Amino acid sequence: MATVGLESKTFEKFADVVGHEDDSNYLSHDHSVLSWLFTLDHKRIALLYLVTITLMFLLGGVLAGAIRLELLTPKGDFLTADTYNKAFTAHGIIMLFFFLIPSIPAVLGNFLVPLMIGAKDVAFPRLNLFSYYLYFAGSVIALTALLLGGVDTGWTFYTPFSSTYSNSYVIVMAVGLFVVGFSSILTGLNFIITVHRMRCPGLTWFRLPLFIWGIYATSVVQLLGTPVIAVTLGLLGVERTLGVGIFDPRLGGDPILFQHLFWFYSHPAVYIMILPSLGVTSEVIATFSRKNVFGYHIIAFSSIAIAVFGFIVWAHHMFTTGISPYAAMVFSLLTFSVAIPSGIKVFSWLATMYGGSISFGTPMIYAFGFLGLFTIGGMTGLFLSTLGTDIHLHDTYFIVAHFHYIMVGGAIMGYMAAIHYWWPKMTGRLYSEFWGKLSAGITFIGFNFTFFPQFILGYLGMPRRYYEYPDEFQVLNVFSTAGATILAVGYLMPLVYMPYSFFFGEKANSNPYGGSTLEWTNTTSPPSPHNFEKTPVVTEEPYHYHGKEAAVVSH
Amino acid sequence: MFEEFKWLPDQASTVAPEVDMLMLFIVVVTVLITALVTVLTLGFAVAFRRKSESYIPAPWFGCIPLEIGWTLIPVGICLVMFSWGVKVYSNIVIPPADAMEIYAVGRQWMWKIQHPEGQREINALHVPIGRPVKVTLTSEDVIHCFSIPAFRVKQDVVPGRYSSLWFQATKAGTYQLFCSEYCGTEHSRMIGKVIVMEEADYQKWLSEGAESGQALQGRKLYTKLQCVTCHTGNAEAKAPNLEGIYRKHIPISHVDGVKIKEGTKVFADDAYIRESILYPNAKVAAGWESIMPTYQGLVTEEELLQVIAYIKALNQGQTPPRTEETPTPATIQNKNPNKEAN
Numbered sequence: 001m002a003t004v005g006l007e008s009k010t011f012e013k014f015a016d017v018v019g020h021e022d023d024s025n026y027l028s029h030d031h032s033v034l035s036w037l038f039t040l041d042h043k044r045i046a047l048l049y050l051v052t053i054t055l056m057f058l059l060g061g062v063l064a065g066a067i068r069l070e071l072l073t074p075k076g077d078f079l080t081a082d083t084y085n086k087a088f089t090a091h092g093i094i095m096l097f098f099f100l101i102p103s104i105p106a107v108l109g110n111f112l113v114p115l116m117i118g119a120k121d122v123a124f125p126r127l128n129l130f131s132y133y134l135y136f137a138g139s140v141i142a143l144t145a146l147l148l149g150g151v152d153t154g155w156t157f158y159t160p161f162s163s164t165y166s167n168s169y170v171i172v173m174a175v176g177l178f179v180v181g182f183s184s185i186l187t188g189l190n191f192i193i194t195v196h197r198m199r200c201p202g203l204t205w206f207r208l209p210l211f212i213w214g215i216y217a218t219s220v221v222q223l224l225g226t227p228v229i230a231v232t233l234g235l236l237g238v239e240r241t242l243g244v245g246i247f248d249p250r251l252g253g254d255p256i257l258f259q260h261l262f263w264f265y266s267h268p269a270v271y272i273m274i275l276p277s278l279g280v281t282s283e284v285i286a287t288f289s290r291k292n293v294f295g296y297h298i299i300a301f302s303s304i305a306i307a308v309f310g311f312i313v314w315a316h317h318m319f320t321t322g323i324s325p326y327a328a329m330v331f332s333l334l335t336f337s338v339a340i341p342s343g344i345k346v347f348s349w350l351a352t353m354y355g356g357s358i359s360f361g362t363p364m365i366y367a368f369g370f371l372g373l374f375t376i377g378g379m380t381g382l383f384l385s386t387l388g389t390d391i392h393l394h395d396t397y398f399i400v401a402h403f404h405y406i407m408v409g410g411a412i413m414g415y416m417a418a419i420h421y422w423w424p425k426m427t428g429r430l431y432s433e434f435w436g437k438l439s440a441g442i443t444f445i446g447f448n449f450t451f452f453p454q455f456i457l458g459y460l461g462m463p464r465r466y467y468e469y470p471d472e473f474q475v476l477n478v479f480s481t482a483g484a485t486i487l488a489v490g491y492l493m494p495l496v497y498m499p500y501s502f503f504f505g506e507k508a509n510s511n512p513y514g515g516s517t518l519e520w521t522n523t524t525s526p527p528s529p530h531n532f533e534k535t536p537v538v539t540e541e542p543y544h545y546h547g548k549e550a551a552v553v554s555h
Numbered sequence: 556m557f558e559e560f561k562w563l564p565d566q567a568s569t570v571a572p573e574v575d576m577l578m579l580f581i582v583v584v585t586v587l588i589t590a591l592v593t594v595l596t597l598g599f600a601v602a603f604r605r606k607s608e609s610y611i612p613a614p615w616f617g618c619i620p621l622e623i624g625w626t627l628i629p630v631g632i633c634l635v636m637f638s639w640g641v642k643v644y645s646n647i648v649i650p651p652a653d654a655m656e657i658y659a660v661g662r663q664w665m666w667k668i669q670h671p672e673g674q675r676e677i678n679a680l681h682v683p684i685g686r687p688v689k690v691t692l693t694s695e696d697v698i699h700c701f702s703i704p705a706f707r708v709k710q711d712v713v714p715g716r717y718s719s720l721w722f723q724a725t726k727a728g729t730y731q732l733f734c735s736e737y738c739g740t741e742h743s744r745m746i747g748k749v750i751v752m753e754e755a756d757y758q759k760w761l762s763e764g765a766e767s768g769q770a771l772q773g774r775k776l777y778t779k780l781q782c783v784t785c786h787t788g789n790a791e792a793k794a795p796n797l798e799g800i801y802r803k804h805i806p807i808s809h810v811d812g813v814k815i816k817e818g819t820k821v822f823a824d825d826a827y828i829r830e831s832i833l834y835p836n837a838k839v840a841a842g843w844e845s846i847m848p849t850y851q852g853l854v855t856e857e858e859l860l861q862v863i864a865y866i867k868a869l870n871q872g873q874t875p876p877r878t879e880e881t882p883t884p885a886t887i888q889n890k891n892p893n894k895e896a897n
Contacts, residue, residue, distance in 0.1 A: 081740050154737045160714060161697040161739060165663070249715025250851075255698055256713065289603070292614045295622060320700065321711045322718040325648050329641055336633040340626060346592060347625040353599040357612050360604070368596060375592045379585035386636045388577045388643025392707040395700060395735040459578070460564045461704025463735035466743035470731060472559035546614045 025526040040125035041529055045132050046111035056098040063091035068484040071477045076468045084467040085152040092155030097180055098139055103415045104276035106187055109215045113191055115519035116209050118200025118536040123193040131186040138180025145172035159247035159258040163239040174233040181230045188222030191215055202538035209517045209542045213300040214279020217307040221268045229265035256321055263314035271310040273407050275303055277414020278345055281367050284417050285349050287515045288364035289356030292543040295348040302341035309338045320394045328387055335385035342378050361513055362436030366417035369444040373409025398458025401451045409447055424512045425519055428526040429505030435497040443490030449483025516543050567726040568706035573643045650721035654687035658860045661699035661712040664741035672761045673768040678747030682724055683757035689721040695856050700736035703749050711736055717826045724751040773865025776858055788874030795840045801867045806841040828863050
């Protein structure tokens with residue numbers, strides 16, 4: 001048993017020591033608009049992303065609301081069939097490519113990677129700003145496609161519908177995604193090199209915080225996977241504009257080839273969304289349990305394992321396309337392999353909590369929500385990796401529910417946990433714990449209310465992407481729509497109390513939650529423009545709460 | 556709204572109970588695991604809540620037996636699910652040899668069904684109870700998906716190729732037929748009914764208002780499209796005799812115009828016959844010149860199925876005599892310089 005106390009006073013004292021006047025932090029040292037638009041500071045770029053992706057999230061959320069409203073009744077009454085199809089396409093594209101993929105990596109990755117590894121900035125600050133503007137340009141092009149009239153192909157762009165039959169703005173949207181894809185590639189590249197080359201003295205690979213391991217694994221997937229989708233969209237564009245036969249069988253192409261290429265990226269893309277959340281959960285659980293993470297090495301390697309397995313399971317999206325039954329069996333078995341490292345992580349987090357000293361700050365409540373929803377999402381994945389049940393559940397609402405549990409329940413709960421956890425560091429302010437916990441609770445309840453009925457709908461056979469549906473499915477759809485209104489409240493609340501705290505919140509000290517990693521122990525809240533007064537020297541493993549006052553010496 | 560509601564889908568095929576048993580197994584396992592995680596999370600949260608601000612808990616870096624346990628036990632569970640899943644899947648995808656055959660063509664946004672006996676229907680599929688039925692599927696335009704939840708079967712319908720699914724209905728009644736692959740504006744209206752009938756009712760239905768059998772319609776096309784001009788089945792033939800070739804191994808000499816190893820054979824199934832009509836150059840029967848014109852754009856998917864049904868039924872000595880009453884289609888004449896020589 002550790003006997004040496006680590007009192008929160010220690011941190012307050014520390015804050016006094018390194019604390020500065022307000023005008024010297026990265027937010028306040030220059031107020032001009034240009035200093036924001038042309039900033040090379042990774043922390044400011046993170047905030048640019050934060051504002052942009054929040055707007056995209058709102059737009060995607062409004063579209064989700066329209067979809068749920070339409071599905072309240074079996075008949076099409078709120079939208080036309082065409083508008084409905086364009087709405088769910090836009091919802092998918094915006095939420096995936098313009099919100100979830102950049103969410104934790106671009107906002108928190110940008111803010112935290114240099115802070116957590118004791119660096120002044122990322123390896124290529126100019127490239128970093130360029131990535132943001134690529135993202136911005138991609139967003140503008142995608143929004144242009146929507147304003148011109150939208151796209152009705154679904155976010156999956158299946159051929160030959162997208163290449164030959166659709167009369168919507170497929171090419172404009174494809175260009176938008178092509179551009180935003182390069183933002184993702186360059187961000188991944190930047191982080192990989194930053195982690196390899198810019199760790200401070202003493203910060204060996206196995207002293208890295210697990211969030212860094214998560215971001216590193218994500219970056220590898222971004223770098224290796226995204227070029228494939230870029231090429232695939234390019235081929236789609238060539239077929240659509242020049243009539244070169246690649247995917248359309250009437251031109252001698254193969255429509256299933258498109259699905260192979262598409263999912264070769266888009267399955268790993270799911271791990272781009274979830275891996276960072278797994279990293280966040282490790283950080284939050286360690287801090288709020290005031291304890292080292294159980295099985296640190298295994299958790300780090302399981303992130304890498306998930307990233308690697310992510311590349312060899314793509315054909316499980318294609319079990320009903322008529323691929324060889326033997327191929328289906330191989331991909332089914334490989335898909336199960338993803339369950340193992342995911343399970344290891346969950347059990348290791350439980351073991352981290354065991355014997356800890358757990359406090360219930362808002363980030364921890366969100367992390368609990370993450371644990372619950374990620375577990376249900378993962379468990380329902382087993383129904384889909386099992387061939388015998390996948391055939392029935394494929395392309396039904398079961399799938400819709402499953403991936404929302406992973407990508408909304410998992411990834412967004414993780415993102416919310418992260419935003420709340422690092423908010424005092426990013427802004428130097430504390431938000432209201434009451435409203436924070438309330439929003440976490442409402443989000444959790446609203447989420448389950450919205451998506452759990454969809455598992456049953458899927459088992460009953462309701463196909464996805466239906467604008468009208470048979471009457472027998474209405475009861476569960478009403479539940480789902482009702483839940484969506486609760487969920488919307490849960491998501492809207494932080495949009496009020498977080499900005500409020502930014503201006504009027506109580507000032508935060510440098511380490512309000514007692515975190516043990518460099519961004520808490522060695523920087524002010526908010527950090528100075530150059531992050532560290534002195535280059536930190538790391539002498540111990542992360543999450544070293546026991547027996548020591550602080551994990552790091554900085555003098 | 557509540558009257559139609561039900562918690563469980565109809566269970567109306569031989570594979571449905573198997574799928575449901577497997578489903579139940581996974582539900583039980585996953586509910587138990589989820590309950591375990593929930594109880595532990597909440598239990599630990601309460602038991603180890605922060606009681607003192609100064610208390611620093613002892614570290615716990617790892618525990619090899621525990622870690623091996625929570626790795627190997629899930630591996631075992633996954634292997635059980637995988638193997639059971641493969642077993643059920645084999646029953647779903649491998650049709651019995653004696654299955655009766657029905658053909659379906661999907662297009663934006665309807666299902667067109669043909670029975671070998673000649674019945675044709677749109678957005679409805681009549682099948683007898685207790686007999687395995689194999690549905691061969693193709694699409695005229697984009698990818699669709701032929702899905703019958705009550706039977707727990709589903710198969711994508713891909714343009715340019717044949718796919719198939721099979722089922723054996725066990726309960727008379729009317730069930731939903733969905734298109735479950737997004738296919739455009741009216742995707743959600745590309746639905747139909749599967750009507751499962753007693754054998755006697757089915758036979759009665761077949762005989763009601765049926766046009767001539769599918770193969771007979773194919774026979775008409777065989778002469779109309781001038782297949783018979785070359786595939787005469789006698790000594791003057793300019794093309795292989797098609798009598799009795801269905802589901803035989805045929806020697807071929809060229810693939811896409813490239814000579815290949817002697818003795819290579821191809822299995823003459825529906826897909827090969829379809830390919831040979833639309834892309835005659837793709838796999839050329841050994842010993843024959845590749846002089847056949849393509850029929851792409853000249854024959855619909857439904858007509859193709861009729862021609863195939865005819866070739867399937869074509870036995871020794873049954874090739875019809877060439878009749879001059881049906882003139883050679885102008886397009887074929889134009890496209891084929893060898894036509895004069897024929």
